[in-house]
Structures are given as structure tokens and as C-alpha cells.
Amino acid sequence: MSAPSVTADHQDVLSLxxxxxxxxxxxxxxxxxxxxxxxxTINLFNIFFHLAYIGLLLSAAAEYAGKLVTGQGFVTKYKPAVKSHAKHFNDEFLPLVAEFNLKAEQEYQKIVFAHDIETTLKAAGVSYVLFKVTSWFSLFTLITTAVVLLFTVPAFYVHNKKQIDALVAQYSQIAREKTSEYSKCAQSKASPYVNDLIKKTGPVGNFISSKFPTRTAGSTVGDSRATSFGTDADASIHAKKVEEEISTATSTGATKFPEVPAASLNAYTKKGLLTGSFNSLQ
Structure with missing residues (x-):
């Protein structure tokens, strides 16, 4: 029963x-x-408390005068029938408030204790923007601007939906293309320096580079998911790259470990042969 009412309320707000x-x-x-x-323009709180203390003084004076003259206070005797709204409020609104309070606490803990780092970073960004905005404008100006935008932006969007959607799609495509272009440019400029660093560090650089995922064309162009994060195609590419690095390391002197002197190698070989012969005789 609650879902249709929520939908109806949503439609009412949207139409409004x-x-x-x-x-x-x-x-x-x-x-x-x-x-x-x-x-x-008007200090409503000041007016409220001014009327409040006058009304309370009059009520107390009338009650005291009635008890003094007739034995029963005038306020108690002539007060109108009062209908209590507390039970209705408790039954209708307090469960919603309790549910909202629980959800708000859960979201607060997720954000503050970084259960989701991306959400925490987004909250930090929003807080920074609000900090800047509230330092430039007063709270009344922000509330007034929000009300005006709330009653103008939805109507403007509904009357110009096709044009706005077309512009959003166009600029989103341009943003994706520019992002891909800048990513390729940064990768091409940084690639020589990274390769030079790997060559200078020898086998240590080869080992470190083998632990990082290999970016492929599908991971930077379009929406392809053929990256090295678990697919078979990228696993084979990564294996081929490791084999090439191993073959390069064994064929070039710049990326291989220091060689053992020949004299030590001959002595070690002779010792191994003598030990093997002795073990065979036993």
C-alpha cells in the first residue's frame, strides 16, 4: 500500500x-x-517570545484570580476542549523519523569511517564546495536561490527536454574523446622514461613491471573491457611480454645479473663432480 502512495506523492511534487x-x-x-x-525582514522569534510571555502572564493571573475569588481558576473552568495530536503524530510520523534516522546514521558511518572510499571522497568534495559557497554567500541568499531554481529548472527542462538531452549527449561524447586523447598523450610521453628506468634498474625493473597490469588498446579506447585485469586475452599478452623480457635479459648484458668468475665456476664444477663420484661409490 505504501508504494502507490509514494509514487503518487512523487507525481504530485513533479507536477507542482x-x-x-x-x-x-x-x-x-x-x-x-x-x-x-x-x-x-521581520524578527519572528522576537515577536513569538514577546507574545508568549504576555500570554503566559495573563493565563497565570486569570487562573490565580479565579481560585482567589471562586475557588476554581478561570482558565481551568472555561478552557475549550483540547484535542491531543501527540498520539497521531507518534503513530504516523515517528516511525518514519526513526527509519530515516537509522538510515542517516548508517550513511554517516559509511562516509566518516570510509567504508566506501569513493563515497567518502565525494562527500569531501561536496563539503569543500559548500565551504566555498557559504563563505561567499549568506544562508538566506542560498535558500532563496535554491527555492527559485527548484521552481524554474524542472519546468525549463521539461519544456526543452530534447534539446538538453542532445546537448548533454554531445558534450559527454566530447569529454570522453578528450579524456581518451589526453590519456594516450600522457602515456606516450611517459613511456620512454618508464622504459629507460626499467632498463637501468635491470632485473629489478623487469620484476616490478611484470607485477603491474599491462594496458592494452581495449582498455583505453571505447568501452572495451579487454584489459589485463583477469581476461584470457590479456593474460596471454602479459605472458608473452614476460617471455620477451626474460629472453632479452639473457641475451643482453645490461639486464642480467653479474656473472660468476670462471675460476670459481670451474672449482665449483670439479667439487660437484668429485662429490657425485664419491656418492656413487658409496
Whole structure:
């Protein structure tokens, strides 16, 4: 039963923000703006507490005077029938508040204790942007701007949906192409330095490079998933590269370990032959 009501509420809010009923939306928008202006120009808290202390003093004086004259307070005797709204509020709204509070606490712990690093970084970015924005504008200005945007952007999008979607798709494609181009350019410029470093470090560099994933054409162009992160094609490419590095290391003097002197090698060989002969005689 709750899902249809949520959907209906969503549709009502959407129709309100997209001005499907201009009279209804105009009343809500005008009321919100008027309330913000009143809140900005008039100190409502001061007026509330001023009326509160006067009303409470009058209530206490009337109750005291009634008890003094008739034995029963005037407020107690003539008070209207009061209907309690606490039970309705507890039954209808407190379960929703408790559920929201639980979810908010879970999300807070995920963000603060970095259960998901990407989400924590996003929250840090949003906090930094809000820090900058709140240092430039007042809270009232931000709230007013948010209200105006809330009642204008959805309607503008609905009336220009095709054009906006086309522009978003076009610029998203351009951004992907530029990102791929810059990635290729950075890789081509850094590749000679990395290869030179690997050659200078000898077998240590070969060992380290073999532990890093090998980028292929499919991993940088388009949406292909044929990278070296677990696919058979990239595993074979990585194996071929390791074999080439091993063959290069054995054929070139710059990437092989220092050779053992010939005299020590001959002595070691003779010792091994004598030990083998002695073991065979036993």
C-alpha cells in the first residue's frame, strides 16, 4: 500500500515543480517567497517570545484570580476542549523519523569511517564546495536561490527536454574523446622514461613491471573491457611480454645479473663432480 502512495506523492511534487497547474504552483511559490521575505525582514522569534510571555502572564493571573475569588481558576473552568495530536503524530510520523534516522546514521558511518572510499571522497568534495559557497554567500541568499531554481529548472527542462538531452549527449561524447586523447598523450610521453628506468634498474625493473597490469588498446579506447585485469586475452599478452623480457635479459648484458668468475665456476664444477663420484661409490 505504501508504494502507490509514494509514487503518487512523487507525481504530485513533479507536477507542482513543472507548473502543470500554474495557479496551484504559483500559490505555493508565492507563499514560500513571501515567507522567506517576512523571515528576512521581520524578527519572528522576537515577536513569538514577546507574545508568549504576555500570554503566559495573563493565563497565570486569570487562573490565580479565579481560585482567589471562586475557588476554581478561570482558565481551568472555561478552557475549550483540547484535542491531543501527540498520539497521531507518534503513530504516523515517528516511525518514519526513526527509519530515516537509522538510515542517516548508517550513511554517516559509511562516509566518516570510509567504508566506501569513493563515497567518502565525494562527500569531501561536496563539503569543500559548500565551504566555498557559504563563505561567499549568506544562508538566506542560498535558500532563496535554491527555492527559485527548484521552481524554474524542472519546468525549463521539461519544456526543452530534447534539446538538453542532445546537448548533454554531445558534450559527454566530447569529454570522453578528450579524456581518451589526453590519456594516450600522457602515456606516450611517459613511456620512454618508464622504459629507460626499467632498463637501468635491470632485473629489478623487469620484476616490478611484470607485477603491474599491462594496458592494452581495449582498455583505453571505447568501452572495451579487454584489459589485463583477469581476461584470457590479456593474460596471454602479459605472458608473452614476460617471455620477451626474460629472453632479452639473457641475451643482453645490461639486464642480467653479474656473472660468476670462471675460476670459481670451474672449482665449483670439479667439487660437484668429485662429490657425485664419491656418492656413487658409496
Amino acid at each position: 515543480l513543472t507548473w502543470k497547474d500554474p495557479v496551484k504552483t504559483g500559490k505555493v511559490f508565492g507563499g514560500v517567497v513571501a515567507g522567506l521575505l517576512i523571515f528576512k
